[in-house]
Amino acid sequence: MTGNTAFVFESDSGARTFMEVIVERTKAFLAEEGAIAELSDAIGFLESQSLVLKSMTAILTVEDGAKMVLAFSFDRELIDRLFEQYSLGIEIPEDEKEMYVEETAGDMINIVVGNVLARFQQPGIAFKISTPLIINEAKSISKYKNTRFYSAQINTEAGSMMVYCVTPGELYNKHFKREKVL
Amino acid sequence: MKALRVLIVDDSKITVKRLSDMVKNAGHNVVSTATSGMLALTEYEKCKPDIVTMDITMPDMDGLETTKKLIEYDPNTLVVMMTSHSQEQMVLDAIEAGAKGYLLKPFDAGRLKVVLEETYEKYGEKNA
Secondary structure, X not given: OEXXXXXXXXXXXXXXXXXXXXXXXXXXXXXHHHOOOEEEEEEEEOOOOEEEEOOEEEEEEEEOOOEEEEEEEEOHHHHHHHHHHHOOOOOOOHHHHHHHHHHHHHHHHHHHHHHHHHHHOEOOEOOEEOOOEEEOOOEEEEOOOOOEEEXXXXXEOOEEEEEEEEEOOHHHHHXXXXXXXX | OOOOEXXXXXXXXXXXXXXXXXXXXXXXXXXXXXXXXXXXXXXXXXXXXXXXXXXXXXXXXXXXXHXXXXXXXXXXXOEEEEEOOOOHHHHHHHHHHOOOEEEEOOOOHHHHHHHHHHHHHHHHHHHO
16 A cells, blocks of 8 residues: 555556456457467466566557566467457568467557556546567576566467566566576 | 548557457548647648547656647647546546547447547537
């Protein structure tokens, strides 16, 4: 709590509820925009000391006074399938295809997160969403002290994706920015 | 309804392509596109479109600031905000910046056509 205002991301229950809603919207997006059926999902705390990223990951921050980092990490097959459907009927030059696949991942996280914010709005508090950042390699990010990871795995007919939520996000912002430069 | 001349502003190139496709299929013309707020100001000056579709979340200069600058340059500028952001406060911010319409992502082609045409009929025809 900060003064009389409860920020969604400050409590475990707030962050968990946020994750649940994000996962539901993610599954709907995959179905509506990618024609990809979901097979199963699981949400929980991440017990390990590191966050394992798949071959393509889109990351953004959401802030309502407290800050949260969200990451959508895709199996290559899944993001390729989503891209194929998302770009259906659009001419994409072959040498620019990878950039458009990345933008598909960025669009997805931006739309999913933006769409659910109305569910958590409080008078006088405007959420801020950053533009997405894309990480293009499988890697492991170590856990900082005092941060909490939430994770959800969504299994689909075209591979799986992880949804990660990290609170507080301030520590990870610096880390992800450094990763991009390297 | 005449064929509208539309300027599309969005930092996502795939969104620009998808929107361009929908605008053309709706019977209107995409006169230019811009992937940043700064480019949008330049393209607006060059093309003088009937209506602008404007993404809110963009790096450097966001859609709200770009809209304010466009309206400073031309008070008759018609802007429809395009965003994933569903929060009421964001709608209010868009109206305060001078936007005349608001459309939530992901886009629906039918809804896009309705919002563009209604916005132009309500605010644009008197300036034509």
